[in-house]
Amino acid sequence: MIRRLMLAAVVAALPLVVIAADARRDAILADYAAKARAVDPGATAFSAQRGETLFRTKWTGGDPRTASCTACHTADPRAPGQNAKTGRPIEPVAVSVNPKRFTDPATVEKQFTRDCKNVLGRECTPLEKGDYITFMAGQ
Amino acid sequence: MSVRPLTPTFTLLAAVLLLLACPAYAGDDWMPPVRDATVQKECGTCHMTFQPGFLPARSWSRMMGSLSDHFGEDVTLMNDKIEIIRAYLTANAGDVVNQGRAAKYMHWVAPGGTPQRITENPDFLRKHRFPESVWKDPKVVTKSNCLACHSSAERGVFK
Known part of the structure; x- marks a missing residue:
């Protein structure tokens, strides 16, 4: 009985958790938007399409083992991936299957810092980060 | 009867x-597994959370002081995180534990040496004499991917 009540409480709280996660992601996006405007006052709104292009482009400036995001995340953001250097499994990046994604600003920034350097061979711009998250939020 | x-x-x-x-x-x-949440998260996101018993404390200290070139990768962390991880790894290092498998690994470490690759320890090599084809298996990726073959490695069991 207690177990059933607890289950009911957890199910009832689920939408709250999802909303809270969205608010945190929105705050991260708002922060990148502000930074993008600081670089270029005429910066456009984030684009899922540009985010997808960023995700699928094969770059030449980074580590050849990770020439594109898909090297670890696979061509399907909803699928689990695998670290191309260590073999470590990676949880899906798509928010629909992994709602925890892009909810902790420190983790998001740390991962962009590392991955952009490895994949693109340079830092990502705030606009690129926002595009990427916008693409993944719709996946 | x-x-x-x-x-x-x-x-x-x-x-x-x-x-x-x-x-x-x-x-x-x-090999006693990692039980610290910070170590599990910060180290374990990218690779297996290798047990500190595989290297002496001075190796871990050197590693935590060179995160901008961590096996060719810049994995810089905030200083507070670095110190939490360094403290855990050095407190549970091979020369501190110094029994069981850890002692076997420490046997091969030169006095004062600060090896960084667990996979170069003779005790590792002795148990991993496989044809090149085994290492080339796509699920292996690299010698440090213990979990490809030892499914309980992260819990400390290397069967």
Whole structure:
């Protein structure tokens, strides 16, 4: 009985958790938007399409083992991936299957810092980060 | 018919089976796993959370001081995180634990040496003499991917 009540409480709280996660992601996006405007006052709104292009482009400036995001995340953001250097499994990046994604600003920034350097061979711009998250939020 | 003559044999057999079933208590294939949440998150996101018992404390200290070139990768962390991880790894390092498998690894570490690659320790090499084809298996990726073959490696069991 207690177990059933607890289950009911957890199910009832689920939408709250999802909303809270969205608010945190929105705050991260708002922060990148502000930074993008600081670089270029005429910066456009984030684009899922540009985010997808960023995700699928094969770059030449980074580590050849990770020439594109898909090297670890696979061509399907909803699928689990695998670290191309260590073999470590990676949880899906798509928010629909992994709602925890892009909810902790420190983790998001740390991962962009590392991955952009490895994949693109340079830092990502705030606009690129926002595009990427916008693409993944719709996946 | 009496079962009595079988009893000592059975007891011995049971003991052996029990030891085989519980490598944690058998000793040599056991390496105390990482139990610190920060270490699990910060180290374990990108690779297996290697047990600190595989390297001496001075190796871990050197590693935590060179995160901008961590096996060719810049994995810089905030200083507070670095210190939490350094403290855990050095407190549980091979030369501190110094028993079981950790002692076997430490046997090969030169006095004052600060090795960084667990996979270069002779105790590792001795147990991993495989043809190149095994290492080229797509699920292996790299020698440091213990979990490709040792599914319980992260819990400290290297069967």
